[in-house]
Amino acid sequence: MSATATTATESPYGAFGALRWAVARDLKLALRSRAELGVQLLFYVIVVTLFPLASSPEKTLLATMGPGVLWVAALLASLLSLPRLFASDFADGTLEQIALSPYPMPALVFGKILAHWLTTGLPIVVLAPLLGLQYGLDVPALTVVTLSLLIGTPILSLLGAIGASLTLGVRGGGSLLALLILPLYVPVLIFGAGAADAVRAGLSASANLSLLGAGLLLAFVGAPFATAAGIRIALD
Amino acid sequence: MSATATTATESPYGAFGALRWAVARDLKLALRSRAELGVQLLFYVIVVTLFPLASSPEKTLLATMGPGVLWVAALLASLLSLPRLFASDFADGTLEQIALSPYPMPALVFGKILAHWLTTGLPIVVLAPLLGLQYGLDVPALTVVTLSLLIGTPILSLLGAIGASLTLGVRGGGSLLALLILPLYVPVLIFGAGAADAVRAGLSASANLSLLGAGLLLAFVGAPFATAAGIRIALD
Amino acid sequence: MSLYRYSSPAAFYPLAGMMAPWFAGAALLCTVAGLWIGFGIAPTDFQQGEAYRIIFIHVPSAWMSMFVYLVMGFWSVLALSFNTRLSAMMAQALAPTGAIMTFVALWTGALWGRPTWGTYWAWDARMTSELILLFLYFGVMALRSAIDDPRRADRACAVLTIVGSVNIPIIYFSVQWWNTLHQGASVSLTAAPKMASIMLLGMLVMSFAAWFYAIAVVLWRVQAIILERERGAAWVAELPKLRSAVA
Amino acid sequence: MLFAGLGFSVAAGKALVITGPNGTGKTTLLRILAGLTLPAGGTIRWRGEAVVPYAAGLREETLYAGHFAALKDELTAEENLRSLVSLSGAEPSDADLRAALAAAALAEKRLLPARVLSQGQRRRIGLARLALLARPLWLLDEPATALDTTGLGLLAELIARQLDSGGAVIAATHQPLDLPTDAVDRLVMG
Amino acid sequence: MLFAGLGFSVAAGKALVITGPNGTGKTTLLRILAGLTLPAGGTIRWRGEAVVPYAAGLREETLYAGHFAALKDELTAEENLRSLVSLSGAEPSDADLRAALAAAALAEKRLLPARVLSQGQRRRIGLARLALLARPLWLLDEPATALDTTGLGLLAELIARQLDSGGAVIAATHQPLDLPTDAVDRLVMG
Numbered sequence A, B: 001m002s003a004t005a006t007t008a009t010e011s012p013y014g015a016f017g018a019l020r021w022a023v024a025r026d027l028k029l030a031l032r033s034r035a036e037l038g039v040q041l042l043f044y045v046i047v048v049t050l051f052p053l054a055s056s057p058e059k060t061l062l063a064t065m066g067p068g069v070l071w072v073a074a075l076l077a078s079l080l081s082l083p084r085l086f087a088s089d090f091a092d093g094t095l096e097q098i099a100l101s102p103y104p105m106p107a108l109v110f111g112k113i114l115a116h117w118l119t120t121g122l123p124i125v126v127l128a129p130l131l132g133l134q135y136g137l138d139v140p141a142l143t144v145v146t147l148s149l150l151i152g153t154p155i156l157s158l159l160g161a162i163g164a165s166l167t168l169g170v171r172g173g174g175s176l177l178a179l180l181i182l183p184l185y186v187p188v189l190i191f192g193a194g195a196a197d198a199v200r201a202g203l204s205a206s207a208n209l210s211l212l213g214a215g216l217l218l219a220f221v222g223a224p225f226a227t228a229a230g231i232r233i234a235l236d
Numbered sequence C: 001m002s003l004y005r006y007s008s009p010a011a012f013y014p015l016a017g018m019m020a021p022w023f024a025g026a027a028l029l030c031t032v033a034g035l036w037i038g039f040g041i042a043p044t045d046f047q048q049g050e051a052y053r054i055i056f057i058h059v060p061s062a063w064m065s066m067f068v069y070l071v072m073g074f075w076s077v078l079a080l081s082f083n084t085r086l087s088a089m090m091a092q093a094l095a096p097t098g099a100i101m102t103f104v105a106l107w108t109g110a111l112w113g114r115p116t117w118g119t120y121w122a123w124d125a126r127m128t129s130e131l132i133l134l135f136l137y138f139g140v141m142a143l144r145s146a147i148d149d150p151r152r153a154d155r156a157c158a159v160l161t162i163v164g165s166v167n168i169p170i171i172y173f174s175v176q177w178w179n180t181l182h183q184g185a186s187v188s189l190t191a192a193p194k195m196a197s198i199m200l201l202g203m204l205v206m207s208f209a210a211w212f213y214a215i216a217v218v219l220w221r222v223q224a225i226i227l228e229r230e231r232g233a234a235w236v237a238e239l240p241k242l243r244s245a246v247a
Numbered sequence D, E: 001m002l003f004a005g006l007g008f009s010v011a012a013g014k015a016l017v018i019t020g021p022n023g024t025g026k027t028t029l030l031r032i033l034a035g036l037t038l039p040a041g042g043t044i045r046w047r048g049e050a051v052v053p054y055a056a057g058l059r060e061e062t063l064y065a066g067h068f069a070a071l072k073d074e075l076t077a078e079e080n081l082r083s084l085v086s087l088s089g090a091e092p093s094d095a096d097l098r099a100a101l102a103a104a105a106l107a108e109k110r111l112l113p114a115r116v117l118s119q120g121q122r123r124r125i126g127l128a129r130l131a132l133l134a135r136p137l138w139l140l141d142e143p144a145t146a147l148d149t150t151g152l153g154l155l156a157e158l159i160a161r162q163l164d165s166g167g168a169v170i171a172a173t174h175q176p177l178d179l180p181t182d183a184v185d186r187l188v189m190g
């Protein structure tokens, strides 16, 4: 049986080990149910294809709506998957163990968020150009939409995690989470969808994209700590 | 202490008592967390107002999109709240007790669905005309949208309950549920949003509305039984 | 009585193995004949030119996509009401074939739409409902793979299949109920056909090909499912074929 | 296949206590008896007649208390109790409810939401439920979990009263239940 | 205020067994000691120095096992165990893991998803975790729940080994734990 060195001056429990533990475990869980990944994607596809169904399918209108719909659908996919980010760990006691682990908690939390993005955000980014074709978007517009999603969806996951931690164990979690987090999502949505609009209007999208990038940096630095604090509050 | 008559020839456990139990309990639970109702509504409001934000806000386009957006948002609000319909009862063992109750299970289930609609569907119906104004819809269009939501949202709750019961305790619940249930939602969406389109095109909406009505009847007759079967399967 | 015997997987397994090759052979024959009629004999359409020949694949696959679902629904009802394992396995075996047929119908329809309507896709009622059918097939398959207890998966999928079957009449009658791009039925048992009889013949032969193909594939797939699910059973261990494969 | 070749019966006024190592199928057996789980084979007879799962007669005459307390965190102890009991078809008066809660030493906790109750207090709400539901057959899975000594005493008393009134009890447990030996049959699994 | 005026300490090689009626604050006390719940007042000292909740030193040296088993239904028994142990910072070899599972009589259930395990088997994964984590202080809440006789024996053995190796144990329980009396201090609450 193994014993851990507890008297080392430098803690052997580094952020990298924590990250690896969380990402590996959550990816394994996500892959365990083979259907999961496919289902996430199908949900995105269905939502994106729903819109032309409900509105009238005129061509110019479609191209106008395109980036907005791709973004709103990404946002909804994120919202829909967020309540699950910590809920099952909370219910079965894993979150207690995470909070009490010798590893730094923000790193563990960041690992969970990263895994969440890899399983829900990244596939959306990959799929977006294909779906965009369906809306008659041209190549420059497609490129910018995809790029904006690539920078934007991690922000959604990071911000969403804060909301998910704050609504743990609160009834009506799903919609309360949505309410808390949507105001934070809206700027992301505006810059994200705006980037493509700028390109279609013949302008440069770089301003929008660098604003998104700044947002990502901010969320990356702040969100893990805020989320860790939220979880500790929920456990009290 | 009370004893129940177990030898009566006619069962004293009628569908009406079951309905009353389920509606009363679920409404009490929904009202207990005071924030819940407001949050549901706010989510709807935010989604509806998001679309003009993400697309470009031209007037004619807005009126065209209006009914579709109101409907899609209703559908998403329903999807977002569905996983919670049975999940907590499943996790804490109440669903076992519901399945073993002497009351007829479809009636208990229908009561839960009714309470779900009263807390999530009905407020949306009430709010829709106000939000429709924002999209520049005129009075006939508004009336028809509201009417179609009034007939359509109970169908969403009824069909959604089937999906919710089938995905109980299954990983990837939220999005699997969406995948299972969206194909069934789409016809509702088409008839619902189509009603308003018909009116705006100067045609009568009665065909769409009566199709919706037929759908409601069908869902009303079938869904409680299918849902009860789904729950029993989940408990096995 | 003798039919009842075959409701046990152990009894059905050899029967399926015996029948499948015959259906596969018939499918091959009909495909060759149908393609020969369709692409060799049938005349060029005066309106659509050569593009119309997609009909020989499109229509049979579209019919099968709906029919397979109905058959799936039938087995699901049996599985739920009599709790028979074989019925559930049949339903499970049908889903992928149905999905493929639906996909082919959508694909060929889209290819056909380009020359005739000038677009691959429109949100027309029939196309939409056919797309929904594809999602229904996906849903059933996803639900099955999300539940790892096969008995539970059987019953959950049966409920979903039965509920989803309301979509079939919608697809079929969509051209009548709505004013759609897609054309209405041109083959009917009651009215005289509006099509050249050689085209009709080609379509019918191709339909038989699709039928036989579906039956053969489903029988083979059900054999695989039986083997997988009953791998613990004594009769599986005694299968001579399996033993020789191991040796 | 978890177990096979198992045969037993329980008579009115008798308790059947199921014991056995972890994982030998006690919970599974109780769930099958309640009708929740489909058995791979075998027959269950109730009052001499074979019954199917979820038969109305069975649901009206049995009471199943499993691992889960079926409590809503948001409702108070009293609301939870009333809701559970009336779901099972009885309509106790407020006085009955309070008496049952008091007997379970929950009089002071009556108006607290179940969320803040301790593990043992949550189980005691289940005991109060037993006191209010005079069903011919009780199926109890680990009824002694998390109970302190007085809680165990109350449980034993409730079972004794059920047996006295001609009811039957089937209980799976690892802890001794302290019942009169002449009223108890034992089934050791595994 | 649940409790006040409580003072106690536990020395290396000693176990403190907390008993008392339901709802007297045993769980709350353990959660405060672990750092999960903020106390309304009072000081907690570790190795003689006052510590704050979530202090790194505390997290590295204590192990808390509460009511929840922290198991994922989708992962197998072995995967669950490995994941839990490495979250606590240890990296046991595969052989260690299997040995610990075998000692908990889970050798045959090693590759089953936790979902299908019985209540007692789930708790036994927790026992295997204890065997793999040599922390100076164990905080155990109702460790005997759902365990059969051999499970209780294993638990007693694990605690004895922890005490022998100079560790300390604080356990809240309603069931007797069968520990050597000279190594046990008792705290009766309520």
Ligand code: HEM
Residues within 6 Å of the ligand: C055, C058, C059, C062, C063, C105, C106, C107, C108, C109, C110, C112, C113, C114, C116, C117, C120, C126, C127, C128, C130, C131, C171, C172, C182, C183, C184, C185, C186, C187
């Ligand atoms: C993706 C687009 C399409 C889909 C989803 C689709 C779907 C279907 C379905 C489900 C059927 C069988 C229903 C029935 O027999 O009544 C069918 C039949 C048929 N389709 Fe399509 N279709 C598509 C595109 C097209 C196009 C572009 C054409 C030709 C212009 C076409 C021509 C036909 C014809 C002639 C039939 C046979 C109708 C009959 O004889 O009953 N389809 N299609």
Ligand SMILES: Nc1ncnc2c1ncn2[C@@H]1O[C@H](COP(=O)(O)OP(=O)(O)OP(=O)(O)O)[C@@H](O)[C@H]1O
Residues within 6 Å of the ligand: D002, D020, D021, D022, D023, D024, D025, D026, D027, D028, D029, E109, E112, E116, E117, E118, E119, E120, E121, E146
């Ligand atoms: N799908 C499955 N595959 C393999 N084994 C299974 C499956 N489902 C259940 N089991 C086994 O069946 C048993 C379940 O037993 P059950 O929960 O009834 O035990 P129990 O006697 O109540 O045990 P405990 O005393 O621990 O509560 C376990 O041994 C479990 O491993």
Ligand SMILES: Nc1ncnc2c1ncn2[C@@H]1O[C@H](COP(=O)(O)OP(=O)(O)OP(=O)(O)O)[C@@H](O)[C@H]1O
Residues within 6 Å of the ligand: D109, D112, D116, D117, D118, D119, D120, D121, D146, E002, E020, E021, E022, E023, E024, E025, E026, E027, E028, E029
């Ligand atoms: N917010 C609150 N308001 C009132 N009482 C509270 C609140 N939170 C907790 N309590 C009380 O504190 C106690 C919680 O005790 P705890 O769970 O620590 O008990 P325990 O000794 O572990 O009991 P058990 O033996 O049943 O597990 C309960 O009596 C509960 O009613």
Ligand SMILES: [Mg+2]
Residues within 6 Å of the ligand: D026, D027, D028, D141, E118, E119, E120
């Ligand atoms: Mg058990």
Ligand SMILES: [Mg+2]
Residues within 6 Å of the ligand: D118, D119, D120, E026, E027, E028, E141
């Ligand atoms: Mg406690």
